[in-house]
Amino acid sequence: MSTPSEAHARIKARIWQAIAQTDLDISQIDKEIVNALVDLTTEAALMELDEEIGKSWSQTRTAQNDLDEEEQLLWEGRPFLSLSTHYRITNERIRITHGLLGKDREDIELIRIQDIDFSQTLSERILKIGDITIHSHDSSHPKVTLNNVKDPERVHEILRRAILNARKRYNFSYREEM
Numbered sequence: 001m002s003t004p005s006e007a008h009a010r011i012k013a014r015i016w017q018a019i020a021q022t023d024l025d026i027s028q029i030d031k032e033i034v035n036a037l038v039d040l041t042t043e044a045a046l047m048e049l050d051e052e053i054g055k056s057w058s059q060t061r062t063a064q065n066d067l068d069e070e071e072q073l074l075w076e077g078r079p080f081l082s083l084s085t086h087y088r089i090t091n092e093r094i095r096i097t098h099g100l101l102g103k104d105r106e107d108i109e110l111i112r113i114q115d116i117d118f119s120q121t122l123s124e125r126i127l128k129i130g131d132i133t134i135h136s137h138d139s140s141h142p143k144v145t146l147n148n149v150k151d152p153e154r155v156h157e158i159l160r161r162a163i164l165n166a167r168k169r170y171n172f173s174y175r176e177e178m
Contacts, residue, residue: 110166
């Protein structure tokens with residue numbers, strides 16, 4: 001699967017190609033307006049494609065509930081335009097699952113997380129997606145990135161509060177040296 005930026009560029013090129021192949025005379029329209037319309041059309045096409053993938057993903061996803069009884073689901077999602085990766089944040093851990101047929105799963109316990117950050121490029125801001133980077137004491141995965149998450153500020157805040165609550169629940173704190 002390509003990145004959102006690559007998909008954006010391919011769709012935009014396809015729209016310009018379709019315009020060139022039609023008998024439409026756009027020479028009288030201001031070039032900036034035409035460019036803005038092509039950009040809006042491209043973004044709308046990407047959003048619609050992601051919605052369809054989301055519907056297909058939720059329909060084919062199994063109804064398994066592999067969480068403990070005490071564990072509460074706080075957020076669940078997938079990367080933009082992805083069919084094979086799934087993210088789940090609970091009050092105990094972050095679970096990342098990869099694969100359509102075969103599954104690869106990694107868990108990061110919230111109390112092991114040291115820091116979280118989120119970043120967005122300009123094109124990601126337009127699409128309202130971003131990356132959340134997690135730094136933890138997990139020896140197998142000390143740095144994990146949740147790529148192309150929808151509404152990353154909200155997910156970052158959900159994760160931040162979950163980490164603080166997990167630390168409070170287990171009376172766990174870090175002492176920082178200054």
